[in-house]
Amino acid sequence: MFKVCIDPGHGGSDRSNRGPSCYVEADGVLAISKYLKEELESTGQFQAILTRDRDKTLTLTERGRIAARNKVDLFISQHTNAGPKGAGGTEVYYSVDIPGDRELAAKLSAAVAQVLGIQDRGAKTSESTRYPGEDYYTVIDKAQDGGVPHVLLIESAFHSNPDEERLLLQDENLRKIAQAQAKVICEFFGVQYSQQANVYIVQSGDTLWGIAQKFKTTVEEIVKLNSISNPSLIHPGQELIVGSIEVDKVQPAPQPENGDEKVRELQHILNMLHITDTNGKVLVEDGLYGPATTSAVKKFQGIAGIQVDGSAGPQTMGVIKQILAMPVTKRGSKGAVVRYIQFRVGVGIDGIFGPKTEAIVKKFQSANGLVADGIVGSKTWKELIG
Ligand SMILES: [Zn+2]
Numbered sequence: 001m002f003k004v005c006i007d008p009g010h011g012g013s014d015r016s017n018r019g020p021s022c023y024v025e026a027d028g029v030l031a032i033s034k035y036l037k038e039e040l041e042s043t044g045q046f047q048a049i050l051t052r053d054r055d056k057t058l059t060l061t062e063r064g065r066i067a068a069r070n071k072v073d074l075f076i077s078q079h080t081n082a083g084p085k086g087a088g089g090t091e092v093y094y095s096v097d098i099p100g101d102r103e104l105a106a107k108l109s110a111a112v113a114q115v116l117g118i119q120d121r122g123a124k125t126s127e128s129t130r131y132p133g134e135d136y137y138t139v140i141d142k143a144q145d146g147g148v149p150h151v152l153l154i155e156s157a158f159h160s161n162p163d164e165e166r167l168l169l170q171d172e173n174l175r176k177i178a179q180a181q182a183k184v185i186c187e188f189f190g191v192q193y194s195q196q197a198n199v200y201i202v203q204s205g206d207t208l209w210g211i212a213q214k215f216k217t218t219v220e221e222i223v224k225l226n227s228i229s230n231p232s233l234i235h236p237g238q239e240l241i242v243g244s245i246e247v248d249k250v251q252p253a254p255q256p257e258n259g260d261e262k263v264r265e266l267q268h269i270l271n272m273l274h275i276t277d278t279n280g281k282v283l284v285e286d287g288l289y290g291p292a293t294t295s296a297v298k299k300f301q302g303i304a305g306i307q308v309d310g311s312a313g314p315q316t317m318g319v320i321k322q323i324l325a326m327p328v329t330k331r332g333s334k335g336a337v338v339r340y341i342q343f344r345v346g347v348g349i350d351g352i353f354g355p356k357t358e359a360i361v362k363k364f365q366s367a368n369g370l371v372a373d374g375i376v377g378s379k380t381w382k383e384l385i386g
Contacts, residue, residue, distance in 0.1 A: 001045060001046065001047055002045060002046050002047070002073045002074070002189050002191070003046070003047050003048075003049065003070060003071065003072040003073050003074075004040060004046055004047070004048045004049070004072055004073065004074045004075075004076065004185065005048075005049045005050075005051065005066060005067035005070060005072040005074070005075045005076070005143075005148070006033045006036055006037055006048055006049070006050050006051070006076055006078065007033070007050075007051040007052075007063045007066075007067070007075065007076065007077040007078060007139065008026070008029045008030040008032070008033040008050065008051065008052055008078050009025065009026070009029050009077055009078055009079040009139075010025055010026035010029070010079075011026040011030065011052055011054075011055050011056050011057065011058065012026075012052075012055060012056045012057025012058065013057045014026065014057065015027075015055075017080075017082060017159070018159070019159040019160065019162070019165035019168065019169075020160070020162050020165060021162070021165060021166075021169070022169070023080075023159050023165045023168050023169055025079065025080050025159055026055065027055070028080055028159070028168050028174065029078040029079055029080060029156075030052070030053075030054075030055070031171065031174045032078050032156065032174050032177050032178050032181075033050055033078050033178075034050070034053070035174060035175050035177075035178030035179075036048070036076075036078075036178040036181055036182055037050060038178075039178050039179055039181075039182035039193075040182050040185065040186070041334065041352075042305060042335075042351055043186060043191050043192065043193055043335075044334045044335030044336075044351070045186075045189070045191040046189075046191070049066065049067075049070050049072065051063045051066045051067075060137075060138035060139045060142065061138065061142050063077065063139050063142070063143075064138070064139050064140075064141065064142020064143040064144075064145070064146055064148075065142060065146060067143040067146065067148050067151075068142070068143060068145075068146020068147055068148055069146075071147075072148055073148075073149060073150065073189070074148070074149075074150040074151075074152070074185065074188075074189075075143040075148045075150070075151045075152070076152045076153070076154060076181070076185075077137075077139050077140070077152070077153040077154070078154060078156070079153060079154065079155045079156070080155060080156055080157055080158065080159040080168060081155035081156075081157065081158040081159065081160070082158065082159060082160035083158055083160055083161075086161070087158050087160065087161060088118055088119055088157070088158045088161040088163070088164050089113060089118050089119030089120060089121040089157070089158065090109045090110075090112040090113040090116070090118060090119070090120055090121060090154070090155065090156055090157060091109055091121035091122060091123075091124055091154075091155050092105040092106070092108045092109040092122075092123055092124070092152055092153070092154045092155070093105065093123075093124050093125060093126060093137060093140060093152065093153040093154075093155075094123060094124075094125055094140075094151065094152055095125070095135050095140050095141075095143075095144040095151045096125050096126070096127045096133070096134070096135055097133075097134075097135070097144050098144060098149070098150065098151060099125075101150050101151070101152065102123050102125075103123075104150065104152070104184070104188050105122075105123035105124075105152055106122055106123040107184045107187075107188075108152065108154060108180075108181055108184045108185075109121065109122050109123060109154070110122075111180040111181065111183060111184045112154070112156050112157075112177055112180045112181060114180070115173075115176045115177065115179070115180045116156070116157055116164070116167055116173060116176070116177065118157055118164060118167070128141070137153055139153065140152075140153055154181070156168075156177050157177075171216075172216045192315075194305070194306050194307045194315070199239050199240070199241055199242075199299075199302045199303055199343070199349050200214075200215065200239070200240050200241075200242045201237060201238070201239055201240075202234050202235060202236050202237060202238040202239075202240060203236055204236040206234065206236070207234075208222055208223070208228075208231050208232075208234060211240065211242060212242075214242075215242040217242055219231060222240060222241075222242055225240075225241045225242075225298060225302075225308055226240050226241055226278050226295060226298065226299075227278055227291050227294055227295040227298065227310070228278055229291075235280070237280075238278075238280060239299060239302075239303075239343075241298060241299065241301075241302035241308055260287050260289075261287065263287045263288065263289050263293065264285050264286070264287035266293070266297075266312055267283045267284070267285040267286070267287070267293055267296075268285050269320060269324070270283055270293075270296050270297070270300065271283055271285065272385050272386050273300070273320070273323065273340070273385060274344065274385075275296050275299055275300045275303075276296060276299070277291075277292040277293070277295045277296045277299075278292075278295035278296075278298075278299065279292075283296055294310040294311075295310070297310050297311065297312055297316065298310045300316065300319075300320075301316055303339055303340060303343045303349060304316070304319045304336040304339055304340060305336055305339050305349075305351055306319060306336065319336045319337075319340075322336060322337050323336075323337055323340050323385070324385070326378055326381035326382075326385070328375065328376065328377050329341060329353060329375075329376040330353060330358075330374065330375040330376065331353055331354070331355070331358050331374065332353060333353040334351055334352055334353065335351055336351070338351050338352065338353045338357070339351045341353070341357070341361070341376055341384065342357055344364075344384045345357070345360045345361055345363075345364045345384075346360065347360040358374040359374070361374050361375075361376060361380070362374045364380070364383070365380055365383075368380075368383045370383065
């Protein structure tokens with residue numbers, strides 16, 4: 001487990017950094033920080049600590065010390081920039097005392113600039129003129145002096161630039177910034193990262209158009225992700241994969257041949273896992289990798305929070321294997337297996353086994369005549385699978 005400290009800059013009595021219209025840096029960077037925490041923790045490999053999780057005053061020294069005290073592997077302070085008219089782009093500062101972070105800083109800068117479509121100003125470092133050998137930025141200096149091995153400060157965009165302020169005012173872009181950062185951080189620590197796929201359960205009265213609006217996506221995207229044949233036919237209780245997954249960039253894994261025994265086995269497993277096709281139908285175990293099987297695989301991938309491409313590649317088979325191993329899962333557990341359990345017991349899918357999931361698991365256990373201890377052990381697993 002890696003520990004990361006995310007520091008949303010400013011806040012509390014320090015809310016004066018603003019864009020020309022209505023963007024407030026303290027709020028924008030708090031949103032980015034919360035998203036980054038979510039993205040990193042969704043991998044099950046990170047614990048992310050926020051220096052503040054609300055609008056609160058914190059000194060720069062306190063921020064650096066929080067990171068040092070928690071002995072984190074990485075500290076990253078989140079900011080947006082201000083500068084002369086026309087200035088724009090992303091830049092990332094690293095500590096003068098940790099020159100090895102230059103590459104990580106450069107990658108972060110490039111990734112964020114790319115998702116926003118703005119200039120990549122690259123990796124920078126800034127030495128104090130008063131104290132040569134020390135960092136100009138207090139927050140970097142304190143974290144580094146406190147022994148944090150990797151210390152960064154990111155300026156994701158220029159809020160002083162009206163075009164970039166417009167980008168920062170869209171919540172969707174703040175999420176994209178966090179995802180771009182998460183991807184680079186995961187790569188740095190050798191952790192596999194895939195953007196979270198959201199699963200939405202259709203409520204009565206919903207339309208695809210309304211759902212698309214709600215998740216800031218398009219009807220076409222939802223239709224494509226879920227292999228829906230008739231967009232006017234959705235029904236309450238149907239699970240839909242929503243959210244912006246870069247479908248086109250996914251390299252589909254080689255699919256087993258049609259009529260294959262392996263496909264039949266996959267269909268059998270999906271049936272055991274209660275993963276139905278997009279119309280809620282149990283799969284026919286015919287060994288043919290057609291639209292129904294593809295849609296069931298996509299649904300499973302959405303539930304597991306892995307890349308949704310409809311092909312049963314190594315990542316998908318890996319998660320299936322994890323589930324079939326029926327690991328003891330309880331309060332505090334995280335990741336794809338928890339997501340699957342949440343899907344089966346019918347609680348919001350976030351991959352974190354918290355009090356709400358525990359309560360629903362207990363209910364599920366009682367309903368199935370098991371000891372309601374909230375721990376998913378072999379007996380509960382046997383009710384969930386098969
Ligand atoms: Zn700032």
